[in-house]
């Protein structure tokens with residue numbers, strides 16, 4: 001007999017998304033900092049403020065190929081009283097012989113980036129100079145401080161150049177490289193193990209499918225998005241969906257002492273949905289199971305006896321992707337010492353109707369309109385087995401509980417698939 005209280009789709013008795021986020025937040029343990037080579041630090045967050053160990057530039061130097069001299073020497077130059085400065089040498093970038101020094105009325109040839117000789121205060125570009133091999137001739141005064149790049153004009157030594165928590169990206173590399181920072185302290189990223197479950201799942205794409213089999217739609221996605229979601233996937237397996245196979249896979253994963261173990265499938269209500277009983281048998285603490293959301297309703301979060309955290313991601317590919325983005329990512333951010341992610345807001349381009357009994361995440365596309373407004377268009381197809389609308393989308397548009405309809409022009413909160421793409 002149909003019992004509305006047990007109706008899987010009614011949402012009653014399931015945990016509110018916001019309560020799940022609070023549960024996750026409560027379990028967060030800050031993993032601390034680690035020093036990594038600069039190139040590896042990209043995509044990670046700084047553990048502390050980064051101070052400049054040297055000034056940039058670290059010496060006064062020329063911004064042009066030309067001649068360096070002291071402007072006071074030519075202050076009285078005029079057409080009928082020209083001033084000649086003998087050219088006594090050259091300052092070349094990287095030539096660390098002796099820093100050229102000017103003694104009295106002299107000039108030196110100087111190359112872009114070469115140190116400004118002592119006694120010089122200005123640079124005349126070669127195209128603007130009247131010169132022969134031996135001397136420069138001035139028929140007019142020339143101002144001080146032309147084409148000179150001063151010590152610290154980019155960065156002063158000791159200055160905080162990047163704040164703790166900054167997500168390091170490629171644009172930081174020229175600065176950090178110029179400062180010679182070969183290693184930087186970043187917040188540790190959690191390590192993770194991934195267990196795909198299901199006897200129907202085939203990982204080898206060269207293998208023709210037998211009746212009832214399907215290719216693994218989420219393993220490669222997980223392996224690839226892990227970096228952007230802030231964790232290092234170290235151990236990846238696919239196992240049959242029996243309690244014994246899953247328990248063995250879990251034991252093997254635990255041996256590697258990952259901070260996170262993520263599995264797909266087996267968390268719903270069917271007879272093969274063995275994840276929760278296996279976890280309970282091994283003494284895990286189930287922190288939540290099933291949320292008032294769509295998709296990914298059966299998502300499960302637990303603490304394992306050895307100290308790892310476990311996420312049971314629902315097996316439908318789109319549910320797996322949502323659970324990774326909306327549950328695993330906020331937790332990983334916390335582990336890595338980052339504050340909660342501010343959600344982005346966009347203007348809907350069309351009306352949507354949703355089930356108001358749950359928080360609904362819609363696949364869609366966010367983009368800047370021609371007028372510079374962030375707009376979001378939900379896909380017309382939203383089923384959790386549908387990988388093709390997902391492939392056309394770049395964000396989840398979140399419609400909170402108790403909202404059954406949003407209209408074109410309304411604001412909607414969005415989670416970009418790739419959190420680093422802001």
Ligand SMILES: Nc1nc2c(c(=O)[nH]1)N[C@H]1C(S)=C(S)[C@@H](COP(=O)(O)OP(=O)(O)OC[C@H]3O[C@@H](n4cnc5c(N)ncnc54)[C@H](O)[C@@H]3O)O[C@H]1N2
Nearest residue numbers: 008196216217218265266267268269273297314315316319
């Ligand atoms: N009676 C009920 N049935 C279902 C409920 C429910 O509440 N009552 N919830 C549905 C919802 S919602 C979801 S989501 C799924 C989640 O199920 P499981 O996590 O237990 O996952 P499976 O049953 O193992 O698989 C579901 C579906 O996804 C396919 N799958 C699994 N892994 C992969 C993979 N790596 N690549 C591609 N496809 C995958 C699997 O073949 C199934 O079709 O349960 C609903 N059922």
Ligand code: MOO
Nearest residue numbers: 295296297319384
């Ligand atoms: O939550 Mo399931 O993800 O609706 O298909």
